[in-house]
């Protein structure tokens with residue numbers, strides 16, 4: 291994984307190393323041995339492991355770890371556009387850019403700082419970016435790992451001083467699952483969704499949970515609750531996705547046919563992955579000069595005996 295260039299003591303360790311392409315990445319650790327890795331390429335979280343060293347995020351065995359494209363897995367950031375419904379490249383440019391580390395980040399909130407390892411990455415537009423998206427923004431991404439191994443991503447996007455601008459956003463979260471046909475998502479039942487496979491037509495979810503049976507699912511659930519549970523029966527564990535400032539939830543699994551059409555994805559790998567993204571898509575966010583938007587995502591894993599009633603889903 292490359293050599294260590296620096297060790298900072300943000301209560302727990304944050305280490306900057308080089309990845310296989312010589313691009314810096316931050317490795318966050320907690321005292322129990324959990325870890326998270328975030329690449330400066332795209333500000334993309336590329337790994338999140340629990341204290342037993344088990345990887346919780348999916349990465350394709352065919353992933354291409356080479357800029358300019360984002361690698362298939364982890365948590366790419368979709369900004370300032372989700373999908374292809376705008377003039378920019380699919381899912382926006384942020385995931386393809388090289389971000390900077392902020393060596394002097396503002397402190398964590400006192401209620402929020404207990405033992406957390408964190409790193410702040412910054413993205414500002416280059417001259418070239420301004421030609422395609424002429425808006426002066428600053429994007430601060432804070433990735434932190436808690437003592438209980440929860441992974442938190444906080445995005446703060448500020449209109450530095452330009453004209454008002456609008457954007458859509460998603461944390462495109464690739465979860466690693468044992469077998470997609472055993473997975474249930476709770477928290478999205480009865481909601482309306484836009485079906486990306488059906489010209490973004492609006493439907494209403496009918497099942498008592500979202501399950502995956504025989505075909506690609508590619509939907510944007512609207513006005514979703516701030517906690518969504520992904521139950522993995524076989525692994526006897528549940529992912530909890532908590533979000534703030536992100537009203538929508540994208541659910542995507544490519545299934546067989548689409549998997550075969552993606553060069554950086556194995557034909558059978560759809561069985562082991564599921565994307566559930568905290569997102570702001572249906573109603574774009576608009577920022578006036580000087581305004582800032584915050585979108586938070588917190589991922590936890592709990593045993594499947596944990597009752598969903600406790601979540602107030």
Ligand SMILES: O=P(O)(O)OC[C@H]1O[C@@H](O)[C@H](O)[C@@H](O)[C@@H]1O
Pocket residue numbers: 373380381462486508509540542565
């Ligand atoms: O291949 P990309 O650009 O990373 O996108 C992957 C998928 O991302 C999902 O979020 C979209 O809803 C899908 O339509 C898309 O295929």
